[in-house]
Amino acid sequence: MPEALHELTAPALVDLYRRREVSPVEVARSVLGHVERWEYYIQALYLLRPDQVMEQARASEARWLKGQPLGLIDGVPVTIKDNIATRGDPMPLGTAATELVPASADAPPAARVREQGGVILAKTTMPDYGMLSSGLSSFHKLARNPWDMTKTPGGSSAGAAAAAAAGYGPLHIGTDIGGSVRLPAGWCGIFTLKPSLGRIPIDPPYIGRAAGPMTRSVADAAVLMDVLSRPDDRDSMSLPHQDIAWSRFDTGTDRLRGLRIGLLLEAGCGLAVEPEVRAAVERAAQAFERAGAVVAPMRPFMTQGMLDGMDWFWRMRSHVDMRSLPADVKARVLPYIQHWADSAAGLTGEAVFRAFHQFHLTRVAAVNACRPFDYVLSPVSPVPAFAAELPSPTNDPMRPLEHIGFTVPFNMSEQPAASINCGYTSTGLPIGLQIAGKRFDDLGVLQVARAWEMIREAQRPWPQPPSEAIHHVD
Template identity: 50%
Template sequence: MTHAQSSSWSLDAATLVEKYRSGELTPSEVAESVIARVAEREPELNAFYLFDEEQVRADAAASTKRWQAGSPLSDFDGVPATVKENIAREGKPKPSGTAIPNPPVAERNAPTTDRLLEAGVVILGSTTMPDWGMLSSGVSSLHGITRNGLNPAHTSGGSSAGAGTAAAAGYGPLHVGTDIGGSIRLPGSWQGLTALKPSEGLIPLDVPYTGRAAGPLTRTAGDAIRLMSLIAKPDARDYLTRPYEPMQWIAQPLSPRGMRVAIQRDAGSGLAVEPETAAALERAAERFEAAGAEVVDLDPFMAPEVLDGLVDFWRSRSYADYEALDEAGQAAVLPFIAEWCIAGAGRSAAETVRGRNMADEMARVTRQATAPFDLVISPVTPVAAFAAEEPMPVLDPLATMGHISFTVPYNMSGQPAVSVGMGVQADGRTIGLQIASRIGTDDRLMRVALWFEQVRGTAAEVDWAAVR
């Protein structure tokens, strides 16, 4: 294998397709490069739950034949991708990060899985997540610890832990996670990625519920746009989806010139923003102003009791799952998660309903506060990456999730929000800029993200060539 072939794991999707089309590379050669990359880094990073090398080789070989015959299934036939373990793949178990015995086995593919396979994308495997997706880290009773692809001492972020690490480590260009409070954007922020939580229902789910979304985690906005062109398609299995006007998934930057952009420095609840994050946000705002955007201050709009109430509802919901387990199953749940959800056991029906109502209140106040603006910029999270072994940035399971105060409002409101790297701290930890926009404007939002990548400056970028 030539050097170009052996290093093809690092190429973006557009470059791979160009080389497939010219015959310079084949999907089989790229698959071997990615398999070698996984073998090199996976023993330390632990991003995969399921990874079948022989299936990857077989799928890549089929794609190679299609390209050689001049009949690829799509422009992205043969491009490697991963999906989070809670995105169903027919015949594969879905343990949701827990070591509970006898996890359910998917009877059919999720819509996202079907869209990728229909396009000929080579699904490398299923990536890890923490127990029930209720941690912002890669700590799991089933998987152990998933580590950060940039620095294994740091958290991967979660709950799309393995997806973020696979993207940062270079396990091919395309990765799909899920997000109910920040689970795509947090790994994005803490691993220097571009990571989109799309508009509600834009990417159909087979298990939809309020606030939940699937979306891309990639090294570049261009690859996130390409992935959206494949998976942002209607599917009747998602009964919460809504019709959207056709979107133009084109990898062309869009300047915010003439746009009204709100800058939110304080979420109104949760943890305080760290100084280096605050400074990076000011530098990002200067880029928007220099481009001709009108940048306007946005006051905090989410009261602490709204965030606390929603988190308490999540506790009660998870306790319902925990209570249904037998003794062995309960013993298998990560102790932090068990303590976290048991705290919901004593809540009355009325308290639980009031907590659930905070999802609606959060949606109301978020849409009302952001309606006058084309874009809202803020930190993704107030804090930088913490130690990989820690389940949360706050180690008290009875405390609220104060690190999701900027991200979770857009889950409840259904608005798209993307994390784009806006800085690298003095100690090497990455800082994400969140850019949010109105429902159904995801394609324009991602073009602005692409613009920001091009103007943010090298000091704010990850040097992907240096990621070992």
């Protein structure tokens, strides 16, 4: 049975467009129809405007008929996270406390998508200010996980992960400052790369903040890296542009032979790794060994003090931001986020300094721990996806980040780190494997992830809408 158009990869779609066997208009219709069947249940999208989607698709069709495509993804559907500005659209940042003012310009990732001809399907949902690893938001409807709609898709790139898993076209863009593309990717069974800091220009830049592709395959992520990594001088933290051969992401399973692989099974802080998660990652490591890699155990390098310090600094940052809001506006923020931020009100200057210093200590510890290895394997999260209605696995604003011990160090060390599925729980929830590389080795991480795609066990079919009944999207 041939794949539906909405399930095809970006390279496959571009090839069909080039051969004039399929039109971007047909693909847009297929994706919009699939969204209608799914969106009522998973609430992944914001600003879905079918008329604008079709207008973009018709313009792309005209370019292809003239043999003049704009770029690598002309006519390919793309979603963009709420907090990445798109010209003329409000950016609520997931919270009802934001004034809805149209953005004056595209942020760098959105600008690259338009320059390369991508069809922007919609924005995707996120929690308040991106400060939760769930889809709980005071502005957006509650996002849910397509694999089990009682579970969260994760966050803060909640809608992007749900949209990718549900098959809303091939390309989705999220952001990550402590795990916000990798955690939802792991819980939704998709692929993502949190690139080296500055590899993808972003605006506004911030310590540890990166944009990244969220896709069903490494191939699609490689295409999106080619698009998004082009230079933009608005990002004061961006890397000098490199002409990286992203198309060389597939070097086969021989890529694994002789690699020195570190296996990190304990984060050193936060929640304990659940047995099913640990077992899945251990099985992955064994498969890497059979493919010729040399796998060695790693000791935890994070500490609870490092995690707590970053948490308290982020609390103070949010406390300062929210303190500037009128009382009635601040009251619209999720109570969990309010409680979390307000807890920092009494911190002294010394306490804030000591908290901030943990970012640097985390960076140094991560780089030193990874130095003996080419790549590091670990769980993405110590736990599988949790209840959709919860803001975090602990549901405790005083212990909000206990699940990010494996992901956050690579934001601070600026190393590329991917999430890719490596198994399922007994109840059918995906389990994410994190593959981290040395700073700047983004292509290498993609190559190792692609090799893992080739040697891992057969994947379960992607989830389908609960019924064929069509529920019209609000």
